Amino acid sequence: MSPRADPRRGLAGRAPRPRHWGVACAALVVLALSAADCRDASGPAGSPVPGMSAGALRQGGDSVITLPGNSAAASLALAPDGTLWVAERAVGGVARIAPSGTITQHRLSERGGGEVSGIARAGDGTVWFTTIMQIGRLHPDGRITRADFGYPEYPEGITVGPDGAAWFTTLDPAIGRADATTGQPSIMAVLPSTIEVPADSITTGPDQAVWFSQVATEPGGSDGIGRVSIDGTYTSWPLPPGTAPHYITAGPDGALWFTQRGGIGRITVRGEVSSFPVPQAELPNCIAPGPEGTVWFTTATKVGRLAPSGKVTLWSVPGAVELSALVAVPGGRFWLADSKADVVRRFSPPR
Template sequence: MTPAGQRDEGVVRNMSPRSGARRSPAGTASCARHRVVACAVLLVLALPAADCRYTNDPANNPAPGMSAGASQQSTADSVITLPGNAAAESLVLAPDGALWVAERDVGGVARIDPAGTITQHRLSIGWDHLSGIARAGDGTVWFITTSHIGRLRPDGRITRANFGYPGGITVGPDGAAWFTTSSGSDPAIGRADAATGELSMVAVLPSAIGLPGGITTGPDHAMWFSQVAKEQGSSDGIGRLSIEGVYTSWPLPPGTAPRSITVGPDGALWFAQRGGIGRITVRGEVSYFPVPQDERPNCVVAGPEGAVWFTTATKVGRLTPSGDVTLWSVPDAVQLSALVAVPGGGFWLTDSKADVVRRFSPPR
């Protein structure tokens, strides 16, 4: 048993993934079949979630590892303030209408219910910045920090494990959480089993591509992700990994710096990149749409009107199927990081430097 006042951190074994990569000749898409690594890591360190009320008094801030309810705010409001210098980074919209928000700087996951009540699930002291979340069909919220994969269960229990340096996370067609990460100096794709919480390294990727970033499940039931070259002047790329472990990569011009990636209304993969939005079909055909005014897209999602929508630092953009780009300024925005479409119209946006979630509807 663990002595009173101490947490059982569990044992995390060092990983030594092996890869049987075979590189294709230059100028063609490269494919490699990788073995699933036999050793695995279990998500450990269960943290109970207690409820307490949040007020504006800093002395009443909840201790890490606890949940806090906030004073109710109406979701009809255009701005919902998150307590405690949260730095809202990313968000997902659940079928019940609740928003789940990754709070980077306080190390927590917040839930905003349709009535506007905020519940913050704080993580233990010493956690790295929390950057990305993904919600599974059973209500589980998976999340990543600088060096951890974590899981917030519907009952409020939090588990986590150190697993490389994650860059993005999504829920795959098998119900598991898939994530980009690194294994030592090599980029890799990992998987967290939905039933057991077991983490495994599915594939170690060629080291030249650098750390992969955003990841999503494609219409072909494979994992698609962005790749940024490790060395300046080398090609960036978009990668694909089947759930059987077959890796394929398509190069992008140096300096493209792809980030967020999503499935568009047309069944292609769309990604935010430096100076514009990129598109790649499941056959590997790549096209590019520049964004005016030297804006830098941060996050891209599928939205209404058969268009893809994206954020820049202070604007929301729409890219139509015909290639037309429109930008709208968001009042009082400081650093917009993510957006999600709301059924019935409009979007929720995270503003990482203003500690708020904003509701925005483009003017018509």
Template sequence: MHIVTGRWCAAALCVALVTTGCQETPHPTPPPSATTGVIKLPGNAGPTNMALAADGALWIVEHRMGAIAEVDPTGRVTQHRVPGRVVQPGSILAAQDGRTADWRLGWIDRPRGFAALIGEGKSPRSGSIRGLTVGPDGAIWFIAASTTPSVRRAHPTEGIRVMASLPGTANQVPQDGLTTGPDQAVWFTMSDGIGRVGHDGRYTRWPLPPKANPRQIIAGPDDALWFIERRGIGRITISGVVSHTPVPVPDPEWIRALTSGPDGALWFITDTQVGRLQLTGTPELWPVAGAKRLSAIVTAPDGSLWLADSRTNLVLRFRPPQ
């Protein structure tokens, strides 16, 4: 594995990424308000996913550009072009060691630029990657949606290993439907149910009602798993007890993404709204001015929310009404 070393600063990052199209765009810190347009991404960016790193940097997948944008706490934007063949990055996460991994399991390591690619999406080794999570062992776990879908484990020095084969086809595995649960197992959604794979590779599945269409799944603040489903949000305990909360989303909108907030509630987005669900309450919804297709949501430590819109190519800072 080739690693470029050196102390990080804005200039050093550009040098490390000069062959990948690193660019910096200054941007002022947004003033506080209910909804503020913070970042205007390029017209063909198509932001689809975000991750907030421990240092306050926001990482944004620019799906249609094959790039990842980094927004530092001052509002400065740095573009990281994904190297290699033309790709469309999808999932992204901030790893425990401060690095950020995209869907090809390529590391954006700020002190060193792109350090190593340990697996390429759509290669015979890993298939099309659907979702990333840091497993209980500190490695990256993901679903390879190849001819026979499987849950796999990736480590920079140990390589990629198949942990469990899954029934069905690649079409039954949604994007980003993967997380690490409170029981230290990996949980994920399939088109007809919820699955679990333990560190020992044992696979368990719980069916859902027909047409539930589960997608993203996250670990909630209550030692349970919460997931998006058609017209609502579902909950499953680690013992497999499932419940459902309807969300009044008007046609043709969908619930697009879900996250756990610092206030102990769940926050979610539809195409044009932000919603909040208390663990024992009913959903609340707020419209987002100018939104066309909200695609990602991340909560900040101060209680505000970062929102991405894949149609307007904007990243917004949203402050919920008190």
């Protein structure tokens, strides 16, 4: 099996992201015959896990909140009211953390279930997510609906696009779109077979398009940044070999910012690229815009700030094991997901 067709593959130079491959293989047998039959199915999976009482799972005030069940917190999404949504890779669910600290876990049924990897919140309160071969929605009333989307597409990263629909990356590789009304997914742009799109590497840009990272996997491929407009037009800009771009976000300055091997990259909507190195011992992971024109990122155990001047500052996060996501909170704070410690952490950078 080639690297781009293997769901266990990792970004060159990085440890592979854990996969429930046994679940995926079993699901292939069931879903391969119905991959083209996109259906929206709801069921008891939308019911919250009982026994999650307010504050019962909080530790150290608001600084650390433990997620039950070895959940392997992955992506984060923050609602305007302060509610935090967490993709729970290991337990196959979506957790809701209220501003009070109350945790509600929405577990998926076994039908086509498995790890939840990408997550994005729409303006109407719907939370979109990806699982093994499915695009799902957690509705404001707690219902979960899912649409099958079979191998080899294998949806991963997801974002709410400029048209209000959910746009997602696939393993094959391609860029897909799930309709905001029906939830039905479809492929919008098939990408070159010589690249892969790393998981969690898609964002909505300021120009009515979605942007994503792409990494060469075969001879003739090129590391780069890709763009797909809402009509499905694909454009890409090459990066130097070995750049290995990964997480990407729309920055505070109208450009796109991304993590790469050895630093942080920036690309304008016109394709102008620049780079900012970070200390060699630190491998940037997630990235998010912050206050006052800054860009913030994580390493395995630290949080970094890239100032408009290009200055990089790093802070250690006590107790961190593997920081897997971050999202900015109004007021200059951040939520951090720690996939190996099964917690989310509130981080307030020193002034």
